[in-house]
Structures are given as structure tokens and as C-alpha cells.
Amino acid sequence: MRTKGVRQSQRTELDRCFDICPKSPSPPRNGERIGRDERAIVPMPVRNIMACLQCVAVVTVLFFGEEGGRSSMLSVAAFSTRPPVSKPLTTRSSSQRLHLHWEISLPLVVYNGNENSMNDSNHDNLSQHLCRAFNEIVESTEFFEVASTLDENNVDTVDNSSKKSTVKKIQSSHSHDGASVGSCRIPLFGSQVTVQMQLNLQSSGVESPQQPRSPKPTRTVTLSIDNCSDNTEISWICTKFYESRASLQGILDLSVLHPFVVAPPSFSMATTTSKLDPGVPAASAPLAGSTRTAAILKSSPTEHDIDSHQNSIMARLQRHGYVVVDAPELPRTNLVQHAALTDFLTEKTGQGDSIRTDTVHYLTRTEAAACGLTDHFDVLTSLASYLNENYEIEESPYKPLPPATEDSPLTNPERIQLAEYENSGFYTAHSDNPIVQDSGGSGLVRENFRRFTAILYMNEGWTKGDGGAVRLYLRSQALQYVQEVYSESEEPRWHVVDVLPSNGRLLLFDSRLVHSVEPVLSEQKRRALTLWIKRPIEGGV
Numbered sequence: 001m002r003t004k005g006v007r008q009s010q011r012t013e014l015d016r017c018f019d020i021c022p023k024s025p026s027p028p029r030n031g032e033r034i035g036r037d038e039r040a041i042v043p044m045p046v047r048n049i050m051a052c053l054q055c056v057a058v059v060t061v062l063f064f065g066e067e068g069g070r071s072s073m074l075s076v077a078a079f080s081t082r083p084p085v086s087k088p089l090t091t092r093s094s095s096q097r098l099h100l101h102w103e104i105s106l107p108l109v110v111y112n113g114n115e116n117s118m119n120d121s122n123h124d125n126l127s128q129h130l131c132r133a134f135n136e137i138v139e140s141t142e143f144f145e146v147a148s149t150l151d152e153n154n155v156d157t158v159d160n161s162s163k164k165s166t167v168k169k170i171q172s173s174h175s176h177d178g179a180s181v182g183s184c185r186i187p188l189f190g191s192q193v194t195v196q197m198q199l200n201l202q203s204s205g206v207e208s209p210q211q212p213r214s215p216k217p218t219r220t221v222t223l224s225i226d227n228c229s230d231n232t233e234i235s236w237i238c239t240k241f242y243e244s245r246a247s248l249q250g251i252l253d254l255s256v257l258h259p260f261v262v263a264p265p266s267f268s269m270a271t272t273t274s275k276l277d278p279g280v281p282a283a284s285a286p287l288a289g290s291t292r293t294a295a296i297l298k299s300s301p302t303e304h305d306i307d308s309h310q311n312s313i314m315a316r317l318q319r320h321g322y323v324v325v326d327a328p329e330l331p332r333t334n335l336v337q338h339a340a341l342t343d344f345l346t347e348k349t350g351q352g353d354s355i356r357t358d359t360v361h362y363l364t365r366t367e368a369a370a371c372g373l374t375d376h377f378d379v380l381t382s383l384a385s386y387l388n389e390n391y392e393i394e395e396s397p398y399k400p401l402p403p404a405t406e407d408s409p410l411t412n413p414e415r416i417q418l419a420e421y422e423n424s425g426f427y428t429a430h431s432d433n434p435i436v437q438d439s440g441g442s443g444l445v446r447e448n449f450r451r452f453t454a455i456l457y458m459n460e461g462w463t464k465g466d467g468g469a470v471r472l473y474l475r476s477q478a479l480q481y482v483q484e485v486y487s488e489s490e491e492p493r494w495h496v497v498d499v500l501p502s503n504g505r506l507l508l509f510d511s512r513l514v515h516s517v518e519p520v521l522s523e524q525k526r527r528a529l530t531l532w533i534k535r536p537i538e539g540g541v
């Protein structure tokens with residue numbers, strides 16, 4: 001059976017960027033070190049978000065086996081403006097993963113015209129300030145996770161995804177006289193992705209009769225990101241730091257991160273709102289993508305970025321089994337809409353308060369429209385057609401399921417679930433499409449036809465302290481007894497990611513993935529709209 005809309009050997013925009021390039025003909029600017037193996041990086045066109053890597057940041061691309069054990073450095077990849085000068089890297093098996101090292105120097109805010117005049121005790125102060133600010137950023141950014149204790153120059157990362165704990169040492173390029181002031185992990189992009197901030201003391205070069213050594217060493221701060229697999233992940237992390245720059249105010253100037261920050265999408269709503277999908281009936285999910293949803297998922301300022309953004313969203317969904325989309329164009333819910341919904345929330349689910357405590361209602365499009373939520377409904381129901389066209393089957397650690405085939409494209413049910421959790425509310429770990437005994441008792445089957453779960457959250461100003469995160473247990477698709485995720489063992493077996501139910505956030509995940517709603521700590525009610533995208537055509541929710 002041929003898979004519909006599935007491009008078998010598409011070469012991604014990212015692949016095109018990472019063409020192997022031999023040593024640059026011209027030396028690196030200002031004699032700066034570029035990459036760990038000192039080979040050069042050729043800049044991309046300015047329109048590319050990573051264009052200014054050549055100025056301040058360094059990138060090294062390493063290829064590791066998925067296990068990380070056979071870590072052989074095969075090449076340094078280049079962002080190239082020129083036609084590839086040697087064979088491009090077009091194929092990457094799923095057992096290979098790009099491990100990017102990226103670092104940038106962050107300028108210290110200068111006082112009295114000369115930050116060097118600070119004495120040694122100020123240096124300790126600075127280190128403490130940086131430490132505190134870094135922790136504040138990690139604490140306030142839900143996707144950042146405190147790394148295990150650091151020694152001065154190494155970051156220990158513990159991989160929870162397997163029983164065996166692995167410790168990876170990341171050698172800092174300033175290890176001789178730098179001290180880490182903070183480190184965190186970004187489980188969103190994989191258990192090995194780390195960010196480190198380091199305060200370095202550097203003497204001002206070699207002493208010579210013409211240039212006597214300055215009595216005071218220069219302080220520099222570097223931010224380094226390790227083990228990302230593409231430049232959009234790096235940009236995303238930079239964006240999160242940039243958004244938290246208030247924590248570093250007066251200490252570091254984060255404006256140097258600005259060129260790497262993911263710009264808000266700039267497509268024109270005028271050209272897209274008029275083409276809104278009129279809702280997708282279950283029996284006829286169109287194979288042509290919805291213009292609006294496609295625009296949201298692809299949104300980015302330039303053609304190049306549209307491609308890589310799209311790839312990264314679909315690639316993340318494939319690679320991790322889930323993706324979070326925080327596009328400003330996604331509809332948020334206001335108080336008037338919330339008030340209109342309240343009347344609908346009368347039903348319990350019948351699953352019992354020990355499993356879930358939410359109140360639900362399954363909204364039709366007409367009901368959604370009556371509450372001013374047509375946009376919400378249409379964004380969710382447009383996803384099926386986008387996935388039909390853009391989700392690609394790729395080898396993955398768990399058995400892949402085609403999302404759509406010619407015979408059975410992804411479809412939508414007629415209704416979407418509105419769910420409300422009050423303070424203390426929760427939903428224990430479950431799969432939306434669990435493995436069950438088939439009716440004849442002769443084997444194991446999936447309970448239903450849910451393929452992807454799409455959730456649009458509706459909660460303004462929600463923070464970590466409000467609880468109620470949806471907890472995703474990564475790579476749990478094949479788990480038969482979902483409660484096993486709670487079983488205690490010395491090493492946590494599952495790598496988990498918590499996603500906050502923030503207003504306007506879209507979460508899309510493989511319905512087989514085990515997940516839970518963690519207890520709500522807020523007095524504010526936690527609401528969400530959930531759609532189960534199905535394969536094949538199926539009635540009901």
C-alpha cells in the first residue's frame with residue numbers, strides 16, 4: 001500500500017545547509033578559533049537565521065551513533081553560500097544524530113567605562129550573580145531542567161531514557177581558566193542537549209616588549225549549547241534565553257543573541273483568514289492542507305526558514321513523538337469565551353475520580369462557534385490534512401505507523417473535547433490508544449483508531465507553580481501496562497517532559513504515548529480543547 005503524501009527521500013533544507021566543506025581558503029576572521037577541530041565554517045546567506053555564526057559563534061557538527069558510544073567525528077559541516085564543493089551529506093540514518101556544539105561570547109555590561117577595573121572580590125560577586133541569574137532563567141523556563149552537579153569544567157548529564165545512567169563529559173574550550181556558573185539540560189530536544197554558561201578569566205595574550213602583559217586578566221562569559229541536532233533547536237534555546245534577559249540585566253548584554261532569536265512569524269493573516277477551513281467532517285478530511293494551519297506550522301519570515309521550521313516541527317513530532325507549537329497566530333481564549341463555555345461543562349467522564357477528575361463536554365463546531373471558538377475548532381481540525389501531506393514515515397526507535405495511506409487518510413471526529421480540571425484535579429498516566437486484548441482474547445490490539453492527539457490550551461498566565469502540566473513519558477508508545485511508568489526503581493526508566501497548558505499553545509503527540517495531567521495547584525480552572533486525529537475513518541471520539 002502506497003503511503004499518501006509521504007515523501008520517501010526528501011532532502012531537508014537542513015541537509016542542504018550541512019554540506020561538507022573542506023578547509024576554508026581564507027583564515028578565520030581575527031584569528032578566532034572556529035570549531036573544535038579548528039576547521040572553518042562558511043557563512044550562509046544573511047537571510048538565514050544562523051548567518052551571523054561566522055561573527056561570534058562557533059559550531060561544530062559531530063556525528064554520533066544514537067548510543068553515543070561510537071563517537072567518531074566524521075566531518076565539520078558548513079553553512080555554505082556556495083554550491084557544495086564536495087559531496088553533500090544527504091543521507092542520515094536514524095541511528096546517526098547530529099551533535100552540534102555552538103558557543104557565543106556574551107559581553108559583560110561595562111561600568112565606568114571599564115569592567116576590568118573590578119577587583120577579585122568583584123569577580124566572585126559576578127560569578128554569584130551569574131549563577132543566580134542562570135538558575136532563575138532555568139527555573140522560569142519550563143523546558144529547561146537543572147543539570148546534575150557540575151564540577152568546574154565538565155557537565156554531567158544523566159540519560160534517564162534508559163535504565164543505565166550515562167555520564168557524558170563536555171569538555172569546555174576554555175577549560176584551563178574558566179568556571180561554569182550554570183548548566184541545564186533541554187530534554188525537549190533530547191537527554192543529551194545541554195546549555196552551559198561559563199565565566200572565563202583570560203590573560204591578555206603573550207607578553208612581548210612591544211605589548212606588555214596587562215596586569216588584569218580579561219573576563220569573558222560564554223554560553224555554549226551542546227548536542228543539538230539542528231540549528232532551529234539552537235535558535236529556539238537562544239530565544240528562550242533572550243526572552244529571560246531581564247534576569248541578567250545589568251550583568252550581561254544578551255542583545256548579541258538577538259540575531260539567533262526566532263522571529264515571530266510574518267505571514268499575512270489577511271491572506272489566510274479568508275481561506276479558513278470550514279471545519280472538517282469526519283468522513284471527508286481533505287487531503288489538501290489547510291492554508292491557515294499550514295501557515296502556522298510553517299510560519300517563518302523567509303522561504304528558507306519556512307522550510308526548516310516545517311521540517312523541524314514534523315521532524316520533532318517524528319523523533320520525539322510530540323511537538324509543542326507556540327505560534328502567536330494560534331488562537332488564545334479570552335474571559336468572554338471562557339464564560340460562554342462554563343454552561344457546557346456538566347459531564348463527568350465515567351472513568352472514576354481515582355483515574356481522572358475533569359469535567360468534559362464534546363463540542364460540535366456549532367457549539368464552538370456559539371462560544372466564539374470557531375478559530376480554535378478549525379485550527380485543530382485542520383491538522384489532519386496538514387499531517388496527511390507533511391508527516392513523513394521515517395525509521396524511528398519505536399515501530400512507526402503511517403499516519404495516512406491512500407485508503408485511510410487521517411480524519412477528524414465531529415466533536416472536540418473540552419475538559420476542565422479544578423484545583424487538585426488530575427488525570428493519571430494513560431495512553432489515548434492503549435494496547436488491549438482483542439475481543440476474541442487471542443492477541444493484543446490497539447483499543448481504537450486514534451493516531452495523534454492535538455490539544456489547544458486555554459489558560460492565561462499559567463506558570464510552573466500552577467501545576468497541571470501534561471507529563472509526557474517519551475518513547476512509551478509500546479508500553480502495555482501504562483501504570484508501569486509509576487513503578488519505582490533506582491534510575492527513572494522514563495524520560496519525561498512536562499508541558500504547561502498555556503493559553504494559545506498547541507501540543508501535538510502520538511496518541512500511543514503515555515501521558516498524565518499532573519495535579520493542578522492553581523485556583524484557576526485548567527481548560528483545554530482536545531481533538532483525536534484518527535486513522536482510518538471512525539465515528540465518535
Ligand SMILES: O=C(O)CCC(=O)C(=O)O
Pocket residue numbers: 419427432455469470501515516517528530
Ligand atoms: O489536557 C491535557 O493536557 C491532557 C488531557 C488528556 O490526556 C486526555 O483528555 O486524554
Ligand SMILES: [Fe+2]
Pocket residue numbers: 430431432515
Ligand atoms: Fe490523554
